[in-house]
Amino acid sequence: MPLTRIALRAGKPAQYRKALTQGIHDALREVFKVPEDDQFMIVSELDADNFVFGRHYMGIERSDxxxxxxxxxxxxxxxxxxxALYAQIAENLARDPGVRKEDVFVNLVTVAREDWSxxxxxxxYAT
Structure with a gap:
């Protein structure tokens, strides 16, 4: 049931993007106990002009x-x-494909069960 959107700078190889989706899905399975087949992810690659972020916000040094x-x-x-989910995602992505933990930004949006089709x-899921 999670819907995951992943945004990153354009130019990474397909295997890198696959490792991102796998690492996030593994964390969701382990921590949130989602089923194996419950995988809905959108990966967006953006050029520098369309990927804007605070490089030092909250004292965290972010890279490209x-x-x-x-x-x-x-x-x-x-x-x-x-x-626990945030920590597991950062750990998984640090391991493969090698994303620095400082470069893992996660936002969780929670919704009611009836908000899914x-x-x-x-x-x-509506009761």
Whole structure:
């Protein structure tokens, strides 16, 4: 059920982008316990003029290799589980494809269960 958007500077090879999606999905599976087949990700590569960010915001030194990750998920997780997800994503991406933890920016957007339609014009999670 998570919908993940990944934005990064253009120019990285396909294997790098695949490692990003795999590392994020692995973290979601481990921490949020999402099913294996529950993978919906959009990767956007942007040129420098369309990828603008604060290089030093909050005292964190970001490089051109910044990866911005936005995840929409059900509002069913507590603060500790969210923190664990952020840490696991940073750890996974540091390992493969080698993103510095300072360059892993995550934003979690929580939504109600009825805010999803997975196809057929139905709200499968609505009760």
């Amino acid at each position: 290799d910044l990866v911005i990750i936005q995840i929409a998920a059900n509002n069913t997780r507590g603060q500790d589980q969210k923190k 997975f196809g057929n014009g139905m709200a499968q």
